Amino acid sequence: MQESPAGGRIYPLMASALPMNPPDANPLHTRQSLLGRLKDWEDERSWRDFFETYWRLIYSTARKGGLSDAEAQEVVQETVISVAKQMKEFKYDPAVGSFKGWLKLITRRRIADQYRKRKPHEVGLADAATDAGTRAMDRLPDGAGDTADAAWEADWQQSLLDRAVELVRTQVSPRQYQIFDLYVLRQWPASQVAASLDISTAQVHLAKHRVQSQIKKEARRLEKTFL
Structure with missing residues (x-):
């Protein structure tokens, strides 16, 4: 079995990516x-x-x-x-x-x-x-x-988030995901990501916003599917 990203922990800067009660008509x-x-x-x-x-x-x-x-x-x-x-x-x-x-x-x-x-x-x-x-x-x-017990609930939410990240990785460009991976998952400073990829810090923040928005969308779908 593969290891979950980032050691199976809720990713920093991503704590709000999985709403507990997403809106639904x-x-x-x-x-x-x-x-x-x-x-x-x-x-x-x-x-x-x-x-x-x-x-x-x-x-x-x-x-x-x-x-x-x-x-x-x-x-x-x-x-x-x-x-x-x-x-x-x-x-x-x-x-x-x-x-x-x-x-x-x-x-x-x-x-x-x-x-x-x-x-x-x-x-x-x-x-x-x-x-x-x-x-x-x-x-x-x-x-x-x-x-759910706190431990089960935490693992439940982590499973949804891990899966959402996996799905979004196939939906966005490799470049955007690379920026997101370095900045959010690996926790590099924005300035370090920008220097490493020869882009501006504004581009780093933009890519993070776009990818994270997609992850939120997938997380909501998964949350609505299995409760």
């Missing part, structure tokens, strides 16, 4: 229609978008729960499979629960499955394995509520 209809696409297993584009957006979230949650890299990767695979199998029964109803909370619950269950798969000798004793699994699971966000 009919958000319920939008989410129902977009989530509805995942009910079709043949819709490769929607499933690819789902995977590329959330594999980091699932993986990082599994790792924070104490699983190894290989186990966390299996959790990603099994979680996606579980979502695919259960998606036809999922109904978006804010009064009952969110997709975000549903995905969190499925992820926790697949993590628990990994602990059950461990052989006693891998951790010494069967009781030790159970205790270790319990302690690790206690560190995870609570999957029962509709409101």
Whole structure:
């Protein structure tokens, strides 16, 4: 699996790029229609978008729960499979629960499955394995509520932002993205970016504004798609 940009952290100068509650004329209809696409297993584009957006979230949650890299990767695979199998029964109803909370619950269950798969000798004793699994699971966000735990919420937002950056990279010119990468992601001073690329600082700020605007647009789309 690839590493998320900038070490998986919210990028400096980008904290406002992902609004918590983006405006939408009919958000319920939008989410129902977009989530509805995942009910079709043949819709490769929607499933690819789902995977590329959330594999980091699932993986990082599994790792924070104490699983190894290989186990966390299996959790990603099994979680996606579980979502695919259960998606036809999922109904978006804010009064009952969110997709975000549903995905969190499925992820926790697949993590628990990994602990059950461990052989006693891998951790010494069967009781030790159970205790270790319990302690690790206690560190995870609570999957029962509709409101995400702070850790899950932070990783959720980071996943959307990472995916938005990936998508925008293919939409803007290589030059503009290079400027944005140096100035925002790598945190070079504007003067250093300008000198390195033989451009003015005004051009640096303009490129940053244009790329960041696109990222906000993609982030809003993703936020409206999966809540």
